[in-house]
Amino acid sequence: MDYEAARRNMVDSQIRTNKVTHPGLLAALSSVPRERFLPADRAFAAYLDDDIPLAPGRFLMEPMVFARLVQLAEPKPEDRALVIGSGLGYGAAVLAHLVASIVALESDVGLAARGKDQLAQLAIHNVVQVTGPLAQGWAGSAPYDLILIEGSVEEIPQALFGQMADGGRLVAVVATGGVGRATLFMERQKVISHRPYFDAAVPALAEFRRQQGFVF
Numbered sequence: 001m002d003y004e005a006a007r008r009n010m011v012d013s014q015i016r017t018n019k020v021t022h023p024g025l026l027a028a029l030s031s032v033p034r035e036r037f038l039p040a041d042r043a044f045a046a047y048l049d050d051d052i053p054l055a056p057g058r059f060l061m062e063p064m065v066f067a068r069l070v071q072l073a074e075p076k077p078e079d080r081a082l083v084i085g086s087g088l089g090y091g092a093a094v095l096a097h098l099v100a101s102i103v104a105l106e107s108d109v110g111l112a113a114r115g116k117d118q119l120a121q122l123a124i125h126n127v128v129q130v131t132g133p134l135a136q137g138w139a140g141s142a143p144y145d146l147i148l149i150e151g152s153v154e155e156i157p158q159a160l161f162g163q164m165a166d167g168g169r170l171v172a173v174v175a176t177g178g179v180g181r182a183t184l185f186m187e188r189q190k191v192i193s194h195r196p197y198f199d200a201a202v203p204a205l206a207e208f209r210r211q212q213g214f215v216f
Contacts, residue, residue: 001043001044003033003035003043003046003047006046006047007029007030007033007034007047008030009047010029010034010047010049010063011026011029011030014049014063014064015029015063015064015067018064018067018068019068020064020067020068020071021071022070022071024075024097024098025067025070025071025075025094025098027097028094028095028096028097028098029063029067029094031097032090032093032094032097032122033122034046034047034060034063034090035047036118036121036122037060037087037088037089037090037093037115037118038052038054038060038088039054046060047063049062049063049064050062051202051203054087054088054111055087055108055110055111057108057203057205057206058085058087058108058111058151059087059151059202059203060087060088060090061091061150061151061202062202065173065182065200065202066091066094066150068182068197068198068200069148069171069172069173069182069200070091070094070095070098070148070171072171072182072184072197073146073148073169073170073171073184074169075095075098075099075146076098076099076145077098077099077100078099078100078145079098079099079100079144079145079146080099080100080101080102080141080143080144080145080146080165081095081099081101081102081103081144081145081146081147081148082102082103082105082137082138082141082142082144082146082147082148082163083095083102083103083104083105083147083148083150084105084134084137084147084148084149084150084160085105085106085107085134085149085150085151085205086104086105086106086111086112086115086129086150087106087108087111087115087150088111088114088115088118089104089115089116089118089119089127089129091104091148091150092104092115092119092124092127092129093118093119093122093124093127095146095148096119096124096126096127099126099145099146100126101126101127101128102126102127102128103127103128103130103138103141103144104119104127104128104129104130105130105131105132105134105137105138106129106130106131106134107131107132107133107134107207109131112129112130112131115129116129128141133207134205134207134208135157135159135160135207135208136157136159137157137159137160137163138163139159139162139163142162142163142164142165143163143164143165143166143168144163144164144165144168145165145167145168145169146168146169146170146171147160147163147164147168147169147170147171148170148171148172149170149171149172149173149205149208150205151173151202151203151204151205151208152172152173152174152175152180152200152201152202152203152204152205153172153173153174153175153204153205153208154174154175154176154204154208154209154210155174155208155209155210156170156172156174156185156208157208161185161187161192164185164187164192165187166187166188166189166190167186167187167188168186168187169184169185169186169187170184170185170186170187171183171184171185172185173200173202174196175204179199180199180200180201180202181196181197181198181199181200182196182197182198182199182200183195183196183197184197
């Protein structure tokens with residue numbers, strides 16, 4: 001299979017046509033070999049406009065939704081980022097071209113180990129792979145200017161808001177009433193505001209199910 005041609009087609013037909021205009025992001029999507037971040041028997045599906053299973057409860061997010069989420073977060077070269085539910089590391093690999101440093105958090109030990117391996121093989125050195133409960137974030141390297149959650153969630157735990165830097169952005173697909181919406185959360189002087197931007201259907205991360213009595 002000609003993966004380079006498939007990658008160009010993904011960017012031209014799925015990404016550019018869906019309001020993604022960030023030059024650095026388009027360049028990263030054009031250069032990162034998405035097929036390297038899938039199990040070998042699923043590499044053929046790398047550039048389809050669909051979510052692709054990685055392991056039970058883990059998926060590689062649909063390219064268009066992923067790209068629009070990253071653009072919504074407005075990544076900056078000086079940013080410190082946290083990627084939650086990093087899977088085999090594709091999202092972290094793309095962000096690595098756009099920000100200063102990344103912590104990639106994955107609770108599946110096997111996925112995390114393989115992701116770390118793949119990032120090393122591609123000589124991506126500004127990503128630190130860690131393993132732990134997703135909903136707790138990674139306080140040891142906080143605060144973060146940008147937090148990306150790779151999967152839909154019913155709630156954002158307060159622990160993650162507490163790890164945002166002043167002016168920090170958190171992006172996620174928040175599912176309420178069966179409808180997922182890509183949402184930007186912003187921190188300003190310890191006050192969190194949020195705004196939904198577009199509808200998106202992506203698989204849920206079980207670790208972020210809504211707790212009884214939770215209110216945004």
